Amino acid sequence: MDTSQIIHKTAGDLRVRPNLADYEAECHRFSWDAVSHELTGLPPGIVNIAWHAVDRHANRGEGERIAFRFLAAGMPCRDVTYTELCAQTNRFCNVLRALGIGKGERLFILAGRIPELYVGLLGALKNGTVVSPLFSAFGPEPIATRINLGAGTVLLTTDALYARKVAKWRDRMPSLKHVLLVAEDGGQTSEPGTLDLVSLLRNAPDACDLTPTTAEDMALLHFTSGTTGTPKGAVHVHGAVATHWATGKYALDLHASDIYWCTADPGWVTGTSYGTIAPLLHGVTSIVDREEFDAERWYRVLRDEGVSVWYTAPTAIRMLMKAGPEVARRYALPRLRFIASVGEPLNPEAVWWSKEVLGLPIHDNWWQTETGGIMIANTPAFDIKPGSMGRPLPGVEAAIVQRGEDGSVSIINAPDKQGELALKQGWPSMFRGYLNNEERYRKSFSGEWYLTGDLARRDADGYYWFVGRADDVIKSAGHLIGPFEVESALMEHPAVAEAGVIGKPDPVVGEMVKAFVSLNPGFEPSDKLRLELLGHARTRLGAAVAPKEIAFLELLPRTRSGKIMRRLLKARELGLPEGDTSTLEGGT
Ligand code: ATP
Ligand code: MG
Numbered sequence: 001m002d003t004s005q006i007i008h009k010t011a012g013d014l015r016v017r018p019n020l021a022d023y024e025a026e027c028h029r030f031s032w033d034a035v036s037h038e039l040t041g042l043p044p045g046i047v048n049i050a051w052h053a054v055d056r057h058a059n060r061g062e063g064e065r066i067a068f069r070f071l072a073a074g075m076p077c078r079d080v081t082y083t084e085l086c087a088q089t090n091r092f093c094n095v096l097r098a099l100g101i102g103k104g105e106r107l108f109i110l111a112g113r114i115p116e117l118y119v120g121l122l123g124a125l126k127n128g129t130v131v132s133p134l135f136s137a138f139g140p141e142p143i144a145t146r147i148n149l150g151a152g153t154v155l156l157t158t159d160a161l162y163a164r165k166v167a168k169w170r171d172r173m174p175s176l177k178h179v180l181l182v183a184e185d186g187g188q189t190s191e192p193g194t195l196d197l198v199s200l201l202r203n204a205p206d207a208c209d210l211t212p213t214t215a216e217d218m219a220l221l222h223f224t225s226g227t228t229g230t231p232k233g234a235v236h237v238h239g240a241v242a243t244h245w246a247t248g249k250y251a252l253d254l255h256a257s258d259i260y261w262c263t264a265d266p267g268w269v270t271g272t273s274y275g276t277i278a279p280l281l282h283g284v285t286s287i288v289d290r291e292e293f294d295a296e297r298w299y300r301v302l303r304d305e306g307v308s309v310w311y312t313a314p315t316a317i318r319m320l321m322k323a324g325p326e327v328a329r330r331y332a333l334p335r336l337r338f339i340a341s342v343g344e345p346l347n348p349e350a351v352w353w354s355k356e357v358l359g360l361p362i363h364d365n366w367w368q369t370e371t372g373g374i375m376i377a378n379t380p381a382f383d384i385k386p387g388s389m390g391r392p393l394p395g396v397e398a399a400i401v402q403r404g405e406d407g408s409v410s411i412i413n414a415p416d417k418q419g420e421l422a423l424k425q426g427w428p429s430m431f432r433g434y435l436n437n438e439e440r441y442r443k444s445f446s447g448e449w450y451l452t453g454d455l456a457r458r459d460a461d462g463y464y465w466f467v468g469r470a471d472d473v474i475k476s477a478g479h480l481i482g483p484f485e486v487e488s489a490l491m492e493h494p495a496v497a498e499a500g501v502i503g504k505p506d507p508v509v510g511e512m513v514k515a516f517v518s519l520n521p522g523f524e525p526s527d528k529l530r531l532e533l534l535g536h537a538r539t540r541l542g543a544a545v546a547p548k549e550i551a552f553l554e555l556l557p558r559t560r561s562g563k564i565m566r567r568l569l570k571a572r573e574l575g576l577p578e579g580d581t582s583t584l585e586g587g588t
Contacts, residue, residue: 032426057283094205252340262312303333322521347387
């Protein structure tokens with residue numbers, strides 16, 4: 001590898017001593033048992049995500065720290081301390097108890113990023129009630145489907161969302177016993193068949209005994225992003241808290257003094273694991289912004305709140321790049337010290353852009369709804385190879401494998417060989433099932449390995465490189481082509497803001513590579529530009545891998561968690577049914 005393509009870490013890059021300084025030594029020393037000794041305070045055998053996240057701090061004299069700072073346009077910010085969060089979550093737990101809702105029952109949350117979402121989520125966990133947060137932008141159909149699949153008994157939502165998306169369809173959700181409403185104007189709700197949550201909370205006691213939950217009790221139900229098909233409901237347990245803690249420490253480098261901003265909505269697993277649980281476990285102050293993406297607003301939040309650790313997604317970074325470096329340069333961000341990203345492959349171009357424009361590289365990391373937490377990451381402890389997802393975190397064993405006909409797997413040890421990314425079972429936040437789909441769950445495992453469905457390769461230094469989802473990989477004239485490689489090459493061209501690449505059936509080569517691109521401001525679609533991009537890709541990738549066709553799109557279809565939906569590009573190209581579009585951004 002050309003070492004000029006590596007971002008070397010120097011001591012001067014680090015403004016605080018990183019939690020992970022010596023990667024090899026920590027991997028060697030690490031044990032999940034030792035993590036459980038860090039998360040103490042409950043009787044032996046009892047594990048509860050919310051208690052560890054909130055009460056642990058309140059009980060040991062750190063309750064005056066701000067847990068959340070809630071931001072919303074046109075409103076003053078609202079700070080909630082750990083002590084206040086402890087009392088509010090106790091109240092919510094008591095509200096559920098008064099309604100007769102117990103352990104194992106399911107609470108669905110359909111709300112924007114309002115304080116009650118977080119209070120409800122954590123308060124329900126204290127009651128042993130399982131929580132499933134949904135994107136507030138979902139339409140009636142995806143809401144009802146998920147509540148029915150999860151047999152939801154309680155729904156927490158706002159008056160406006162209830163009126164628009166639930167009220168008329170309520171008889172289609174027979175399991176739903178109670179609906180708890182929050183008035184969007186801050187007043188009181190009086191919708192028939194619902195309860196006003198704010199009054200219930202006001203009248204509930206602010207102390208409660210924790211419902212005893214164990215590491216194996218179900219805690220969260222998260223639906224996957226639906227990038228490759230119908231979203232699957234992944235079941236997670238309270239024991240996942242150990243992974244949330246360890247990964248917050250190693251991959252996000254959280255220190256108690258940090259101001260941290262995770263831009264993900266809890267409707268996506270990232271917004272729960274890292275927008276809620278992990279930062280609280282480390283006693284940091286989390287920024288929660290209710291508004292949607294806006295480049296100026298985001299830079300303002302980073303600057304005005306003094307964000308030190310920022311966890312975002314490639315789609316947001318590409319949008320900031322599209323807004324132009326001059327916008328970024330208007331905002332000085334002296335407090336920002338660590339940037340991480342997840343959700344999609346992070347094009348090397350974006351890492352270099354960030355280093356140049358924001359003064360810091362982005363640390364890409366990889367995980368899935370099913371893994372419950374970050375598995376592979378670029379950490380402060382080692383150099384970054386832009387385009388790589390980094391290395392497995394301490395406590396995580398990864399491998400590149402090949403599936404045999406009989407379902408067995410063999411490990412590919414040779415470096416740089418492409419295969420399926422697999423993880424050895426045993427990390428605490430591994431999903432424990434796909435709701436109502438036992439067979440699909442079983443098929444995700446072979447012996448001691450969990451098979452991720454993503455293709456990757458590992459280089460001689462142990463860095464993992466994402467190739468593509470098994471479903472998205474293109475087979476063309478005997479080559480296996482990962483869309484990511486082609487998209488990244490296109491993105492190097494100054495005209496290209498985003499690219500999505502698919503394989504289109506072709507009688508001669510099997511599949512032909514076709515790219516869809518959206519352009520940066522100042523560029524217009526034209527045949528001349530198309531030829532230029534085709535030429536650029538051919539020079540960068542060679543004729544066998546470069547796209548043969550390029551189409552211009554205003555915007556690429558993406559999920560609400562920001563992932564490019566290649567299956568939709570393909571279905572539209574081939575005139576096939578679009579399949580499940582419940583998570584499509586802009587759809588309802
Ligand atoms: P579905 O399973 O319903 O198709 P999804 O896989 O997109 O949706 P998530 O669990 O939200 O749902 O996303 C996990 C997937 O996102 C990973 O399996 C991988 O394909 C992709 N991904 C996440 N992080 C990265 C990353 N850093 N680099 C490359 N791909 C990533
Ligand atoms: Mg998936």
